[in-house]
């Protein structure tokens with residue numbers, strides 16, 4: 423996380439942070455006092471509000487410029503990932519119980535509780551270790567699967583929350599103030615899952631042996647409430663090691679959801695603080711908004727995910743618009759009826775209604791929501807199946823042409839396939855840029871333009887899609903460079919266009935300097951920019967040389 427560490431008055435290195443915003447640092451009290459008349463205009467430029475529908479939320483109280491850090495906050499709890507994939511449940515590398523560094527199962531273990539640690543000397547919190555040591559330990563001769571089943575990271579996250587009641591009463595109070603949706607969760611699939619994976623696991627393996635004097639409450643009701651608090655509020659913290667953690671933050675977790683966010687956030691890898699940053703200029707009265715779901719999903723999928731995990735239906739302007747800002751990212755192609763084919767597009771009549779009909783915009787055909795869901799589920803399986811391998815361009819083309827008969831070209835499933843395709847054309851063996859025909863280059867550029875336009879409409883400030891957009895811009899630049907190589911008349915114009923695309927990507931990627939994927943892509947982008955500059959220099963030199971030869 424990059425924050426200025428110089429005193430804004432004398433510019434010497436400073437360590438004393440403003441206690442209100444924790445962002446600006448001073449060399450001492452004198453300069454802090456002197457700077458206050460200026461600083462108070464930007465210190466904590468928001469306040470907490472409450473609303474019957476949203477619950478608590480954060481509202482901007484003074485205009486905030488794009489890129490400004492709005493607040494920094496310590497976590498209430500940081501722990502292992504809340505949702506483990508099937509592969510992670512069987513992985514032999516797991517986060518160290520103390521420092522979360524990747525650790526090989528069975529190599530080092532805490533001497534007292536036997537949970538995996540990264541090295542013999544790495545120790546974890548005493549109370550946590552005492553509770554975990556009440557367990558019987560993994561069964562003898564365990565394989566990786568049964569070891570993982572004993573060392574459940576998601577349950578450890580709940581335990582970490584539970585132990586705050588003794589370790590830090592102020593954090594415990596703040597945690598219990600968070601929304602849990604415990605009533606709505608009761609009887610749902612998520613509740614049953616939490617019961618099996620976390621609540622009964624913690625009780626039967628550890629908590630039943632706990633001395634009652636150690637904690638006031640560790641009953642199933644409370645454990646389920648903590649699961650609800652985590653489910654509703656957890657934020658994913660990506661570590662430079664690639665390990666993902668879950669964090670709960672008193673204030674950052676108050677930010678409401680919108681399918682077009684206006685804030686993003688960064689994590690400090692050492693102390694796990696979160697810094698919330700304005701993704702665009704924010705005006706007084708606006709709410710601070712992040713996205714709880716995947717903005718590259720269509721409305722039905724986003725709504726379903728939000729209803730299931732966060733217990734609300736989003737009513738943002740994108741969700742209300744059947745075309746989703748003109749992107750048609752959920753739209754189906756109309757097939758017409760037996761008498762006549764149709765080139766129209768099916769859109770939901772009421773996008774917020776799960777059971778809405780989907781109507782064609784050019785013929786009277788209507789289809790039911792159930793049909794759309796079934797079709798989409800089936801196609802999603804096909805796309806995920808293909809993408810889980812390393813598909814070739816021809817395999818992607820084949821599925822794309824099949825799905826294109828039923829889906830709008832911008833549908834999120836075809837978007838995904840086309841985003842893969844632009845990276846394969848120009849990089850796959852036999853499909854290197856120099857091997858592509860002029861038509862293939864033109865098509866690659868056209869697809870890049872279409873994908874770029876969808877991203878711009880959904881996320882105009884590239885708050886969520888910076889990496890997606892940068893990949894598109896780099897592929898555009900590659901194509902333009904190759905086109906420049908093939909032409910003698912417009913070469914410099916094409917190269918300058920390529921350079922402009924890469925410079926645009928550089929601006930977009932400024933906010934992605936911290937993430938693992940962002941670091942990699944930023945390094946690649948720097949090389950692309952130098953390469954393009956060299957092409958321009960070489961082109962200009964050759965032109966000058968040709969001109970002087972002629973004259």
Ligand SMILES: C[S@@+](CC[C@H](N)C(=O)[O-])C[C@H]1O[C@@H](n2cnc3c(N)ncnc32)[C@H](O)[C@@H]1O
Nearest residue numbers: 476477478600601654655675676678679732734
């Ligand atoms: C991470 S919490 C946000 C803080 C919460 N409002 C509180 O009072 O603690 C997420 C919950 O806030 C509510 N919420 C957030 N964004 C919303 C939105 N756009 N529309 C309706 N409810 C929303 C939902 O109840 C959701 O489960």
